[in-house]
Amino acid sequence: MDYYRMQHFISDSNWDARAVIDKSAMETSQALPKRKLTGLIIDETGTVKKGDKSVGVGWQYCGNVGKTANSQVAVMACLSNGDFASMVDARLYLPQDWCTDNRRCDEAKIPNGNRVFKTKAELAFDIVQHQLQLGLEFDFVGADGLYGNDAELADKLDGLGCLYMLDVHRDQPVFLEKPQWHVPPKKGNAGRKPQIEKPNQPSFRVDEYCKALEKEDWEEIKVRNTAKGKLKGMYHFCPVFVLNKTRRSFEKRLLVIRKTKTKKGEEIKYSFTNANLVQNTEKALAYMQAQRFFVEHCIKESKYVLGMDQFQTRKWQAWQHQVALNIMVSSFFLKEKLLCFDDLPLLSAADIREWLCFKLSQTWTDEDMIELMFFRHLRRQKNINRYYKNEFINVSK
Numbered sequence: 001m002d003y004y005r006m007q008h009f010i011s012d013s014n015w016d017a018r019a020v021i022d023k024s025a026m027e028t029s030q031a032l033p034k035r036k037l038t039g040l041i042i043d044e045t046g047t048v049k050k051g052d053k054s055v056g057v058g059w060q061y062c063g064n065v066g067k068t069a070n071s072q073v074a075v076m077a078c079l080s081n082g083d084f085a086s087m088v089d090a091r092l093y094l095p096q097d098w099c100t101d102n103r104r105c106d107e108a109k110i111p112n113g114n115r116v117f118k119t120k121a122e123l124a125f126d127i128v129q130h131q132l133q134l135g136l137e138f139d140f141v142g143a144d145g146l147y148g149n150d151a152e153l154a155d156k157l158d159g160l161g162c163l164y165m166l167d168v169h170r171d172q173p174v175f176l177e178k179p180q181w182h183v184p185p186k187k188g189n190a191g192r193k194p195q196i197e198k199p200n201q202p203s204f205r206v207d208e209y210c211k212a213l214e215k216e217d218w219e220e221i222k223v224r225n226t227a228k229g230k231l232k233g234m235y236h237f238c239p240v241f242v243l244n245k246t247r248r249s250f251e252k253r254l255l256v257i258r259k260t261k262t263k264k265g266e267e268i269k270y271s272f273t274n275a276n277l278v279q280n281t282e283k284a285l286a287y288m289q290a291q292r293f294f295v296e297h298c299i300k301e302s303k304y305v306l307g308m309d310q311f312q313t314r315k316w317q318a319w320q321h322q323v324a325l326n327i328m329v330s331s332f333f334l335k336e337k338l339l340c341f342d343d344l345p346l347l348s349a350a351d352i353r354e355w356l357c358f359k360l361s362q363t364w365t366d367e368d369m370i371e372l373m374f375f376r377h378l379r380r381q382k383n384i385n386r387y388y389k390n391e392f393i394n395v396s397k
Contacts, residue, residue, distance in 0.1 A: 010313060010321050017320035022134055024324075024331040025088035028079050029136045031335050037288060038081045039165075040131060040138040041295035042124045042147060044093070045303070046071040053314050055108040058095045064309075074323070075123040077131070078298040079138060083224075085294035086334040087302055089131065090323045091123040092316075110316040121150040128162060140275075142292050145169045148272055151244040155251060158274050165256070165273045165288040170207035172270065174240040177201055178250050199243070199250075206270045210236075210257055218259070221286045227380075229387035233260040235286055237277060256289055301333075302326055305349045346377045 032038060046062030048071050055072070062071035077089040098104060099117040118126070124147055131138070140163040147153055148166030157164045179199035186193045218234040225231070236257040241250045253272040260267050271289050303309040308326045313319055333349045340347050351373055358369050 011315060011318040013321075015321070017317070017324035020324040021089060021327050024328045025079070025131065025134065025136055028086045028088055028331045028334060029138075031331075031338060032079060032081045032084055032086075033338070034081065036082045037139040037284065038079065038137060039140050039142050039288065039291045039294075040077055040088075040128065040136070041080055041085075041292055042075065042077045042127060042141065042143040043292070043295040043299060044073055044075045044120055044146065045299045046073045047303075047309050047311070053107075055110065055314060055316050055319055056092050056094050056098060058097065060093075060095055073120075075120050075127065076295070076299060076302075077124075077127045078295045079136065080291050080294040080298075083294075084334060084338065085298050087298050087327045087330045088136065089127045090327065091127060092319055093120055093123060094118075108314065108316050114316070119150075121147050121153040125153055125156055128157060128160065132160060132162075139163060140165055140288050142288060142295075143167065144292060148172075151242055151251065152246050154253070154272065154274070155244060155247070163273070163275055165271055165275070165285070165291075167269060167271045167289075167292065168206065170205065170268070170270060172206045172242075172272075173203040174206055174209065174242055174253075174255060175199065175201050175203050175250065176209075176238075176240060178241045178252070181248075203243075206255065206257070207268070209238075209255075210268060210270075213257075219282065221283055223283070223286050223290045225388075227384050227387075231260075231290060233258045233286070235259075235282060237282065237285065242272070254285075256285055258286070258289060298330065301349045302330060305353055306330065306333075344373075344377065346380050351376075 044063060046060075046064045046069070048062060048065060048069050049057045050070070051057070052070075056074075057070060057072050059068055059070055060073055061067070062069040062073065064071070073093040075091045075093060076087060078085045079088045094110070094114070094117065096117045098110075099115050102115075105115050124143060128141055141157055142165045145167045148168040149172060154164060154166060179201035181197040182200045183197055184194050213236055218236050220232060221235050222230050222232040236255075238255045238257075240253055240255045242253055243249075244251050254275060254277070256271040256273060258269045258271075260269075269289065273285065273288070275285060275288075277285075306326050306329055308323070311319065311322050313322055330349075333352050336352050337347050337349075344351075355369065355373070358364060364372075
């Protein structure tokens, strides 16, 4: 009987998933400390599936396995401030072949208004727009290269008045000066006279531009403490222009490049922002670029601690209900971390889940469970201190 009640609650009951998501998002916004800039950070996540019945499933790129796979993909957003973050929104990505197959959409009970194909960048914009209308408080929008290479998305975010920090791929072309359109002169006597307009300035890939930089073009910035030492890197900032192919216009961006040392050598990250160095410090821009880590962390937490990757639902409403519950629990966990921060600064989502399971089962005494958690935190703190020459560091401050 309990199984069928749960199945009905997830799959068929008519409670409003969007209302739950929005209320959780507002509670997260109100609970987050305002110690630093707050970011609305966006990323997509995929879950490998079997068969073809789960809503939105198809052969598509799945970041979870790093290749094309039969999977279900969603665009998700978290709200982050400093070292605290929680999921606040999620939109299921429907491949184009789903949107044009009415029979399949009927079987999955997808509402008619949601059968319109949208790219992941368009879903990301819907999230930002919705959160602004909801009244969520954030200072900038962050996302990875899938979104940063979409010049139209950046332009629309700018139109909303949003500050953004979007990663771009290393082959992203930029212009160091604003070009003008012109028809190039004919070369030689053979062939037809050119008629297509082209930029009168050469473009450069951002990785080519990076290779040409000298040592004095970089500055070291220490961004924050982490569990594996101070996050720091060599940074370079440069105003550039990019071509918006949809509008055939050249738009100004600030290129942010970060070089960090890794075990394998050196990692270089490229980002575009509509911020400037007059109103924002270099350290603030470096912080904004580094915050994308937290949406990846939230997604991993949602999957491996809260069980988001174990959804066995097939219909549209069931997926929405599952995600709503996941986001609600994520918000609850964030508030518990903040409530217990003074006494348990290293409290994790896994700790909270384990404590709840213990209280429901009562297989141990409270004292045994607290002692186990204490020693686990002690080991974590010792591992953190190894990166700070045995100096006690609270990474959340």
